[in-house]
Amino acid sequence: MVGIHNVVRPSRRSAIAATALGAAAVLLALTGCSAGGGGTSNGSYGFPEAKQDSSSTITVWVDADRQAAAKAFQQANPDTKIKVVTYDGSANGSNSFKTKMQLFDRAGSGWPDVVFSTQNNDAAWASQKTNGKQAFAAVLDKGLVPKDTLSGFTPGSLNPCTVNGQVYCLRNDLAQAVLWYNKSLMDQFGYTVPKTWEEYQALGEKVAKEHPGYIVGAQGDAWTPEVYMWGSKCEANNITGPTSVKVNTDTEECKRAASLLDTLRANKTIPVVSVFTPEFVKQYTGKVLMMPGPAWYAGAIFNNPQSLNVPAGQLGVAAPLGWGSDEPVTGNVGGGTWFISSHSKNLKAAEKFVQFVTTADDYQVNLAPGYPAYAAAAQKWVAKQESSKYYATSLDAISTAASQVWDGWGYGVFSQEAIWAKTITPGITGGKSIVDLLPDWQTAIEDQAKVNGYKVN
Amino acid sequence: MTIAPPSDQLAVDADTRRRPARRRRRATSVGYAFVSLYTLLALAFGVVPAVFALGLAFTTADGGFAGFDNFVKVVTDFRFWPAVEHVVLYLVIWLIALVVFVVVLALMVHALRVRWASTSLRFIYYLPGALAGASSVLLWLFVLDPTASPVSGLLRLFGFTSFVQVIQPSHLPVIFAIIAFWTGAGGWIVIMYGALNNISTEVIEAARIDGANAFQIAVSIQLPMLRKWIAYMGVMSLAAGTQLFVEPQLLSQASNAVVPNDYSLNQLAYQYAFQQNDFNGSAAISLILLVVALLLSWVFVTRGGLFERD
Numbered sequence: 001m002v003g004i005h006n007v008v009r010p011s012r013r014s015a016i017a018a019t020a021l022g023a024a025a026v027l028l029a030l031t032g033c034s035a036g037g038g039g040t041s042n043g044s045y046g047f048p049e050a051k052q053d054s055s056s057t058i059t060v061w062v063d064a065d066r067q068a069a070a071k072a073f074q075q076a077n078p079d080t081k082i083k084v085v086t087y088d089g090s091a092n093g094s095n096s097f098k099t100k101m102q103l104f105d106r107a108g109s110g111w112p113d114v115v116f117s118t119q120n121n122d123a124a125w126a127s128q129k130t131n132g133k134q135a136f137a138a139v140l141d142k143g144l145v146p147k148d149t150l151s152g153f154t155p156g157s158l159n160p161c162t163v164n165g166q167v168y169c170l171r172n173d174l175a176q177a178v179l180w181y182n183k184s185l186m187d188q189f190g191y192t193v194p195k196t197w198e199e200y201q202a203l204g205e206k207v208a209k210e211h212p213g214y215i216v217g218a219q220g221d222a223w224t225p226e227v228y229m230w231g232s233k234c235e236a237n238n239i240t241g242p243t244s245v246k247v248n249t250d251t252e253e254c255k256r257a258a259s260l261l262d263t264l265r266a267n268k269t270i271p272v273v274s275v276f277t278p279e280f281v282k283q284y285t286g287k288v289l290m291m292p293g294p295a296w297y298a299g300a301i302f303n304n305p306q307s308l309n310v311p312a313g314q315l316g317v318a319a320p321l322g323w324g325s326d327e328p329v330t331g332n333v334g335g336g337t338w339f340i341s342s343h344s345k346n347l348k349a350a351e352k353f354v355q356f357v358t359t360a361d362d363y364q365v366n367l368a369p370g371y372p373a374y375a376a377a378a379q380k381w382v383a384k385q386e387s388s389k390y391y392a393t394s395l396d397a398i399s400t401a402a403s404q405v406w407d408g409w410g411y412g413v414f415s416q417e418a419i420w421a422k423t424i425t426p427g428i429t430g431g432k433s434i435v436d437l438l439p440d441w442q443t444a445i446e447d448q449a450k451v452n453g454y455k456v457n
Numbered sequence: 458m459t460i461a462p463p464s465d466q467l468a469v470d471a472d473t474r475r476r477p478a479r480r481r482r483r484a485t486s487v488g489y490a491f492v493s494l495y496t497l498l499a500l501a502f503g504v505v506p507a508v509f510a511l512g513l514a515f516t517t518a519d520g521g522f523a524g525f526d527n528f529v530k531v532v533t534d535f536r537f538w539p540a541v542e543h544v545v546l547y548l549v550i551w552l553i554a555l556v557v558f559v560v561v562l563a564l565m566v567h568a569l570r571v572r573w574a575s576t577s578l579r580f581i582y583y584l585p586g587a588l589a590g591a592s593s594v595l596l597w598l599f600v601l602d603p604t605a606s607p608v609s610g611l612l613r614l615f616g617f618t619s620f621v622q623v624i625q626p627s628h629l630p631v632i633f634a635i636i637a638f639w640t641g642a643g644g645w646i647v648i649m650y651g652a653l654n655n656i657s658t659e660v661i662e663a664a665r666i667d668g669a670n671a672f673q674i675a676v677s678i679q680l681p682m683l684r685k686w687i688a689y690m691g692v693m694s695l696a697a698g699t700q701l702f703v704e705p706q707l708l709s710q711a712s713n714a715v716v717p718n719d720y721s722l723n724q725l726a727y728q729y730a731f732q733q734n735d736f737n738g739s740a741a742i743s744l745i746l747l748v749v750a751l752l753l754s755w756v757f758v759t760r761g762g763l764f765e766r767d
Binding site for chain 2: 092093094095098099102130131132220221222272273274277278279282415417418421422425426429430447450451452453
């Protein structure tokens with residue numbers, strides 16, 4: 001069978017071979033092991049379910065970081081048999097989750113029972129039938145997962161999992177954008193933390209004059225639009241239905257954010273550099289004054305000896321910025337999701353697993369690196385982080401931001417990050433301005449949406 | 458006695474006649490054994506998938522006949538023509554560089570009189586080719602990043618201070634050509650060197666006696682005699698080049714998609730199959746690639762006289 005371990009490795013073999021090999025594997029599987037497809041009935045949870053066997057082993061796909069979650073579950077529930085398979089979590093555009101499930105669809109068997117994905121755009125395809133095949137994701141809010149559990153998640157946090165009003169996955173962690181800043185440096189320079197994007201821009205211009213070399217953000221990452229454009233209510237990704245999207249980048253909301261990035265790129269306070277490059281660490285360690293970015297920046301870049309390694313007692317966090325007198329909203333950069341397979345032969349165990357890893361303190365509070373999506377766990381997680389005395393301020397801003405994620409930016413199957421990376425990043429590196437590139441960006445989004453089967457506008 | 462010799466001779470004759478025949482038969486069967494494994498693999502991973510793709514390209518997802526719908530779909534895809542342009546640019550740069558540099562370097566190494574220098578140079582040329590495709594591209598990711606590169610000085614000389622500046626879209630065909638040249642040229646230099654060794658020394662001697670210098674010998678004798686080999690290199694490299702995949706794919710992941718994941722035609726076919734779950738569209742792109750590569754190979758074969766007999 002197509003196993004998780006033969007992750008499609010790029011090679012110079014011809015496309016014919018690549019395509020046909022995949023298809024041939026499918027054919028083999030079709031003839032070899034088609035037993036799993038049989039015995040479906042109209043289930044009680046809103047989707048056709050396989051014949052249940054409550055003693056069967058469930059297969060769980062996790063990425064390397066989530067192995068700890070599976071281990072915690074095994075310790076807490078030694079009676080439930082699980083088989084853990086590690087894969088790349090569909091990260092960095094590998095899309096392996098979707099690829100593999102499509103192959104299992106063609107084979108008619110082989111699906112894992114539970115899958116963790118690092119991405120936010122999987123519900124968009126997993127909730128839909130493909131080529132007449134049953135949708136991969138089990139509907140969770142029609143009785144499979146208790147209502148109480150679902151309502152315990154931070155408001156809005158299940159949006160990436162919700163398609164046509166039904167919930168298809170549970171969120172592992174949130175990635176709401178906040179304003180990170182270095183409190184020691186801000187105090188030393190005599191600056192106050194901005195409350196609005198206008199103040200932020202003005203401060204950026206001041207920093208360029210008074211303290212050149214220091215930065216207030218970065219715009220070289222693929223999620224730049226999710227921090228700046230999403231936070232400005234730019235209508236670049238308004239997913240209006242399972243296969244329809246509205247795109248309009250010719251708005252004041254888009255232009256103001258674009259112009260902010262242009263201005264502060266020109267004076268070098270928001271350089272075109274990815275925070276995950278050696279270049280960033282080399283040039284900007286000790287020089288990051290402010291940084292709008294997701295909650296996970298704390299562990300990933302600030303409190304990380306491999307990255308900026310900001311000493312304890314310096315890092316502060318402020319609430320998301322608003323534009324003018326608008327109610328502040330914020331963007332979101334990822335945050336993992338857990339799916340249950342609609343083909344599972346042991347939905348009970350799968351549900352128990354998913355509920356444990358998203359809500360139980362054993363994992364979400366004690367071990368999880370990111371801000372938990374489950375509200376009760378999040379509170380305890382924040383308390384635990386604060387007790388570490390690493391932060392210079394309270395972490396209330398992160399909790400506030402958790403429910404401020406603007407819902408006008410949706411979660412389609414195509415990657416907004418990839419579109420930004422290939423249209424805007426090379427453009428601005430080559431000297432163009434984002435304001436001028438907005439129409440190109442719109443076209444690129446529309447084109448990408450169309451080839452993925454979306455109706456545009 | 459009088460009868461004996463002819464009978465003896467007959468026996469000997471029969472023996473000598475029979476022995477080579479048996480040997481020939483044994484040689485043939487060994488030949489078949491050698492070829493059989495290749496044939497099996499070629500059938501399993503070459504011919505059968507190709508035929509399967511042929512079927513896929515003309516059918517719909519449900520297996521119905523689609524005519525040319527799949528071809529129309531991929532050709533009108535907004536990503537198709539840019540991908541064609543990328544691959545063509547890359548091929549032109551790479552093939553020209555390959556032919557020119559490989560021939561010149563092979564001639565130079567061949568002209569070297571010092572034996573150890575020639576041997577070690579050939580070895581050094583060949584070394585990069587010994588690295589497997591993907592790992593050599595990974596190596597290049599470091600070389601192309603000004604902050605990590607051993608040749609950062611050179612990159613800075615061109616005005617590049619960051620990785621994104623190096624991998625600007627307009628630079629990519631050249632970058633891919635350099636990577637491909639670096640990994641593939643060494644093997645061809647060694648092959649060309651072997652071809653040069655095959656040119657009879659008498660011809661060269663005769664030319665030298667007639668007063669030809671090294672340059673004249675190279676241009677008037679060695680180059681024309683290398684024609685077939687150059688055509689052969691062209692055909693093989695063309696086939697490999699149209700299938701550009703590893704370099705842009707790895708660079709795309711490493712640059713977080715600044716290099717698009719649909720840069721080349723092969724990547725687009727991959728996107729169709731594994732991102733859009735459209736094996737039929739993917740097969741259509743593969744067939745287009747196959748037809749184009751075959752046509753171009755035909756040009757090389759006929760122009761290069763590859764199948765002519767001396």
